[in-house]
Amino acid sequence: xxxxxxxxxxxxxxxxxxxxxxxxxxxxxxxxxxxxxxxxxxxxxxxxxxxxxxxxxxxxxxxxxxxxxxxxxxxxxxxxxxxxxxxxxxxxxxxxxxxxxxxxxxxxxxxxxxxxxxxxxxxxxxxxxxxxxxxxxxxxxxxxxxxxxxxxxxxxxxxxxxxxxxxxxxxxxxxxxxxxxxxxxxxxxxxxxxxxxxxxxxxxxxxxxxxxxxxxxxxxxxxxxxxxxxxxxxxxxxxxxxxxxxxxxxxxxxxxxxxxxxxxxxxxxxxxxxx
Amino acid sequence: xxxxxxxxxxxxxxxxxxxxxxxxxxxxxxxxxxxxxxxxxxxxxxxxxxxxxxxxxxxxxxxxxxxxxxxxxxxxxxxxxxxxxxxxxxxxxxxxxxxxxxxxxxxxxxxxxxxxxxxxxxxxxxxxxxxxxxxxxxxxxxxxxxxxxxxxxxxxxxxxxxxxxxxxxxxxxxxxxxxxxxxxxxxxxxxxxxxxxxxxxxxxxxxxxxxxxxxxxxxxxxxxxxxxxxxxxxxxxxxxxxxxxxxxxxxxxxxxxxxxxxxxxxxxxxxxxxxxxxxxxxxxxxxxxxxxxxxxxxxxxxxxxxxxxxxxxxxxxxxxxxxxxxxxxxxxxxxxxxxxxxxxxxxxxxxxxxxxxxxxxxxxxxxxxxxxxxxxxxxxxxxxxxxxxxxxxxxxxxxxxxxxxxxxxxxxxxxxxxxxxxxxxxxxxxxxxxxxxxxxxxxxxxxxxxxxxxxxxxxxxxxxxxxxxxxxxxxxxxxxxxxxxxxxxxxxxxxxxxxxxxxxxxxxxxxxxxxxxxxxxxxxxxxxxxxxxxxxxxxxxxxxxxxxxxxxxxxxxxxxxxxxxxxxxxxxxxxxxxxxxxxxxxxxxxxxxxxxxxxxxxxxxxxxxxxxxxxxxxxxxxxxxxx
Numbered sequence: 001x002x003x004x005x006x007x008x009x010x011x012x013x014x015x016x017x018x019x020x021x022x023x024x025x026x027x028x029x030x031x032x033x034x035x036x037x038x039x040x041x042x043x044x045x046x047x048x049x050x051x052x053x054x055x056x057x058x059x060x061x062x063x064x065x066x067x068x069x070x071x072x073x074x075x076x077x078x079x080x081x082x083x084x085x086x087x088x089x090x091x092x093x094x095x096x097x098x099x100x101x102x103x104x105x106x107x108x109x110x111x112x113x114x115x116x117x118x119x120x121x122x123x124x125x126x127x128x129x130x131x132x133x134x135x136x137x138x139x140x141x142x143x144x145x146x147x148x149x150x151x152x153x154x155x156x157x158x159x160x161x162x163x164x165x166x167x168x169x170x171x172x173x174x175x176x177x178x179x180x181x182x183x184x185x186x187x188x189x190x191x192x193x194x195x196x197x198x199x200x201x202x203x204x205x206x207x208x209x210x211x212x213x214x215x216x217x218x219x220x221x222x223x224x225x226x227x228x229x230x231x232x233x234x235x236x237x238x239x240x241x242x243x244x245x246x247x248x249x250x251x252x253x254x255x256x257x258x259x260x261x262x263x264x265x266x267x268x269x270x271x272x273x274x275x
Numbered sequence: 276x277x278x279x280x281x282x283x284x285x286x287x288x289x290x291x292x293x294x295x296x297x298x299x300x301x302x303x304x305x306x307x308x309x310x311x312x313x314x315x316x317x318x319x320x321x322x323x324x325x326x327x328x329x330x331x332x333x334x335x336x337x338x339x340x341x342x343x344x345x346x347x348x349x350x351x352x353x354x355x356x357x358x359x360x361x362x363x364x365x366x367x368x369x370x371x372x373x374x375x376x377x378x379x380x381x382x383x384x385x386x387x388x389x390x391x392x393x394x395x396x397x398x399x400x401x402x403x404x405x406x407x408x409x410x411x412x413x414x415x416x417x418x419x420x421x422x423x424x425x426x427x428x429x430x431x432x433x434x435x436x437x438x439x440x441x442x443x444x445x446x447x448x449x450x451x452x453x454x455x456x457x458x459x460x461x462x463x464x465x466x467x468x469x470x471x472x473x474x475x476x477x478x479x480x481x482x483x484x485x486x487x488x489x490x491x492x493x494x495x496x497x498x499x500x501x502x503x504x505x506x507x508x509x510x511x512x513x514x515x516x517x518x519x520x521x522x523x524x525x526x527x528x529x530x531x532x533x534x535x536x537x538x539x540x541x542x543x544x545x546x547x548x549x550x551x552x553x554x555x556x557x558x559x560x561x562x563x564x565x566x567x568x569x570x571x572x573x574x575x576x577x578x579x580x581x582x583x584x585x586x587x588x589x590x591x592x593x594x595x596x597x598x599x600x601x602x603x604x605x606x607x608x609x610x611x612x613x614x615x616x617x618x619x620x621x622x623x624x625x626x627x628x629x630x631x632x633x634x635x636x637x638x639x640x641x642x643x644x645x646x647x648x649x650x651x652x653x654x655x656x657x658x659x660x661x662x663x664x665x666x667x668x669x670x671x672x673x674x675x676x677x678x679x680x681x682x683x684x685x686x687x688x689x690x691x692x693x694x695x696x697x698x699x700x701x702x703x704x705x706x707x708x709x710x711x712x713x714x715x716x717x718x719x720x721x722x723x724x725x726x727x728x729x730x731x732x733x734x735x736x737x738x739x740x741x742x743x744x745x746x747x748x749x750x751x752x753x754x755x756x757x758x759x760x761x762x763x764x765x766x767x768x769x770x771x772x773x774x775x776x777x778x779x780x781x782x783x784x785x786x787x788x789x790x791x792x793x794x795x796x797x798x799x800x801x802x803x804x805x806x807x808x809x810x811x812x813x814x815x816x817x818x819x820x821x822x823x824x825x826x827x828x829x830x831x832x833x834x835x836x837x838x839x840x841x842x843x844x845x846x847x848x849x850x851x852x853x854x855x856x857x858x859x860x861x862x863x864x865x866x867x868x869x870x871x872x873x874x875x876x877x878x879x880x881x882x883x884x885x886x887x888x889x890x891x892x893x894x895x896x897x898x899x900x901x902x
Contacts, residue, residue: 027741028740028741031739031741032739035737035739037645038737040645040646040647041645041646041647041648041649042644042645042646042688043645044599044642044643044645045598045599045642045644045645048598048599048642049598051598052596052597052598052599055593055596056593060741060744061742061744062738062740062741062742063741065735065738066737066738068735069735069736069737069738072731072734072735075731076729076731076732078650079645079650079651098744098745098747099744099745100745101745108734108735111730111731111734112731112734114730115730115731118730144750144752145750145751147752148750148751148752148757149751151761152751152757152760152761155760155761155762155764155765156764158764158765159764159765159767159768162765162768162769162772163768163772166768166771166772166775181765184765185765188761188762188765192761192762195752196752198752199750199752199753202750251550
């Protein structure tokens with residue numbers, strides 16, 4: 001318990017020294033005020049405070065989680081605004097990016113996404129499923145860190161095998177060393193390649209979430225895509241959809257959504273903070 | 276006909292009549308249209324405006340795509356389209372309408388009576404048309420002109436600059452020029468005869484801050500009129516026109532570069548940037564019409580164009596930004612409010628009238644306090660916003676209906692508006708407390724707050740403290756050393772193994788070669804000694820020579836047999852052999868040659884020869900090749 005408190009205090013102090021926050025109130029004070037207003041039903045005020053905190057660079061999975069709470073509460077209130085649930089999804093995704101094992105956030109994300117789907121279905125909209133690309137699917141089987149560690153293991157196995165093969169005079173040992181080296185080489189090539197791909201995906205795109213009812217897919221000139229013969233697969237993305245942003249050009253963002261690549265208005269998606 | 280048959284017949288007729296009506300009449304979107312012209316009597320080539328204002332109820336489709344039909348003989352430019360909002364009190368409740376006003380600038384090319392219009396707009400899938408207006412066009416110069424503001428040109432025709440003429444612009448008059456606004460002063464003319472000068476202040480602003488565009492026209496050939504104008508483009512700005520045209524502006528005489536020019540302000544527009552970036556204000560084109568200004572075409576006047584301008588727009592700083600600040604709320608504002616009544620029953624509503632006053636970009640709504648059991652409905656707004664000098668300001672009254680469901684003494688909180696004050700370069704918050712409302716318990720049933728249909732009820736509970744975050748180490752893949760180590764380790768092992776094998780092979784071969792030459796030399800010496808004992812002096816000399824040659828090859832890598840005797844010493848020295856030793860080698864080899872070929876060597880000589888060979892082989896064994 002003491003350890004937990006110390007960690008929390010250390011985190012809070014690390015947030016305090018985040019650049020660009022000089023003069024701003026402490027995150028825990030701001031959080032406390034925001035939650036106080038949320039409890040009184042002042043959703044806008046609570047959201048304003050939590051968003052201001054995020055704007056000043058304070059980044060913490062629990063701040064993102066509370067932002068999601070505020071958006072969900074407003075979505076349930078008479079003051080609901082379009083995109084509230086999408087923003088809640090974005091905040092929960094941000095929580096999970098910083099703390100992947102947050103089971104509560106994961107459950108909440110499922111429920112919010114379920115509610116978005118329910119509301120869409122009630123409005124007569126078809127459910128939308130975007131197939132992810134093979135590359136992202138394979139790379140996403142395990143985390144980037146796992147791929148890098150696997151590649152390192154492959155390299156070590158290959159190195160050891162080659163060394164033993166070189167030093168050993170016994171035929172049996174040489175055979176065992178050769179087999180080990182071959183397996184190591186295979187792991188090195190596959191895991192190394194996937195590690196590199198994961199790194200490229202991470203550095204070449206930023207996760208984001210749709211925060212409007214329907215984000216229209218556009219071409220590079222900003223004109224809406226028109227579906228002809230089932231191509232492209234989709235012409236709009238529903239609220240709460242996760243996607244990747246690859247490029248920014250003025251007010252347009254080039255996005256990758258499943259196997260679809262298109263452009264959208266920047267104001268229709270929220271970019272997620274990784275750190 | 277029975278009564279029943281009559282009813283059926285009437286119904287059939289009514290149904291038929293309904294079906295025969297055009298779709299437009301059946302399902303008409305309520306749109307209110309208003310048509311106006313700036314003047315119903317104009318002269319040929321005198322510009323006048325035709326405006327159609329189209330408004331629809333809040334929530335309906337906005338009018339768009341305005342078009343105007345004009346008869347032959349009328350030229351048309353435009354339209355320029357501006358957003359409109361109208362609030363009216365109808366039946367005790369406020370009604371809000373939104374829409375556009377489209378303004379066309381027209382010019383008649385010949386006298387006559389013309390029917391202009393109707394102008395139309397599309398609303399949803401339909402088109403709505405305004406009124407037709409008749410215009411009387413007189414021949415040029417037949418109508419009395421509005422009194423010009425130029426004291427030297429009361430009729431507005433323009434007085435050419437005639438040298439010596441007292442009312443023209445000559446050098447003598449320059450000293451007696453009446454005072455003129457400083458903003459018209461210029462050190463030198465930008466173009467000959469006439470030019471337009473556009474100025475924007477400030478050139479760097481924040482989103483929502485007013486920048487003022489002023490355009491001045493200068494003419495060197497006396498008074499002029501504005502004609503054939505095209506307005507500067509300003510897509511990235513909300514615009515509020517302060518000076519709409521130059522007709523009512525005073526013409527001043529201004530000294531520029533030793534000449535007297537006629538100058539006046541032709542436009543002044545308050546612009547509010549709506550996004551960040553380097554925003555461009557396009558050029559304005561205007562024809563200078565008057566005597567002395569050569570026209571570039573019929574009714575075009577002398578056409579001049581201002582230069583495009585750029586305004587750098589940024590967001591106000593994040594530092595110190597109050598919660599709830601919306602980018603674009605810029606100016607200086609004050610808030611006041613009135614709440615009525617102060618005592619109600621639960622479920623009833625109070626009216627909150629908030630008045631926002633000030634200068635700048637007055638926002639359309641305010642940040643309302645929220646509280647459980649208190650519901651703020653969308654406000655209705657009435658405003659009076661107009662130029663105050665070069666600034667835009669006024670007030671906006673927002674009327675909210677606030678329903679309160681919780682009985683007791685309810686504190687309504689405060690209305691607030693965080694804004695950026697560009698003059699003080701700091702944030703401020705205009706706020707007004709609303710006080711308490713006494714809410715009596717309602718006699719009716721309590722509002723239904725059953726949450727069983729709400730799948731999100733209780734899904735997320737707020738986290739009151741910041742928990743631990745897993746330490747995020749840097750990605751290994753971002754380190755170059757990782758990738759180098761990943762492939763360098765196995766490649767290193769392969770490299771070391773190969774190098775080792777290669778080295779071993781070379782060493783072995785070198786050793787073998789070295790060993791063979793050494794052995795050869797030793798064998799030759801043994802044989803030389805044996806031959807000496809047997810009295811075979813020539814053979815002893817031959818074996819001595821072989822021993823020395825083998826040693827030279829072993830130690831210095833020189834195949835001495837292939838060299839001429841005279842070259843040998845120099846070659847041996849060049850390979851690092853001591854000069855004296857090299858000389859001894861040369862001598863021995865010569866003596867050996869003599870002994871072998873002449874056979875004249877005696878036992879003593881042969882013995883000395885073998886002894887010298889043994890000595891040389893030993894000495895050569897201690898030498899090494901020059902690196």
